[in-house]
Amino acid sequence: MNSYVLITLLSTLLTSFLCSAACASVQVRGHLMCNGQPYAREQVQLWEPKTLGDELWDDMPTGRNGRFEIFSHGNDVTLFNIPFFGFGFHPYLWIPNYCGTELDNGKRCTKNILKIAIPEGYINPCQPQVYAFNIGTINMETEEGSHFNWVLRWLGLNQQCRTY
Template identity: 25%
Template structure:
């Protein structure tokens, strides 16, 4: 009886450890504004949680050529719902704040590991394009 209880407790602990194991994701690409690199542009990777507040996984600014690379992760039972956000002024005129584009990263790029196993290659995106559900953001 005592041995069965110990095995049960160990089983629960191991199952709990696996349930909360680390998840990771990575994305890289290049941003343009027309035919020019979109340099020094804020890009972020977010995990949109079903319950509670969202988690910012990573944030960087694009380099002089418009290139970026972001990676991050969290531990948890539920799979991540990863979004790539771009805050920019391309083709914006003199409007206040910045254009905010929110793009969902495909789920197959989230892995149950602590290091990125499969990078999402976003390619080159021209931010002159008007994206559906685009918003404006003054705080980013």
């Protein structure tokens, strides 16, 4: 057996040993309010952090009553399946917060971003029936949110803005 075939065979076996592909399902529900009124028809997004930019799993608007229930799943491939090094799934809910903001020059911009990490116990193997994470009722007016990360702020992206 020549050395090229042996190296190819060994690297294939080693790669299959080290690589891991997995799938996870997440379901999140909640009720969003803004100054005593439903936070209606506003976007709720489910994201999964990746090394080179996060991956959008799903997005949806809240209902007329401010309620939402979002379900999605995603795949991940890691070179080393070592849980204590942070590999695996760490999805989060991302909700742009326009509550209490005012229209300025035809644009309305977020005052902050509500970012909620999904607890590990609610990250399920891919399947249609999963444990739902209920965030309860949140008043977006008083909720202390996150802001964009330092890279986006450095690029001048410290808010999300939209026109009406």
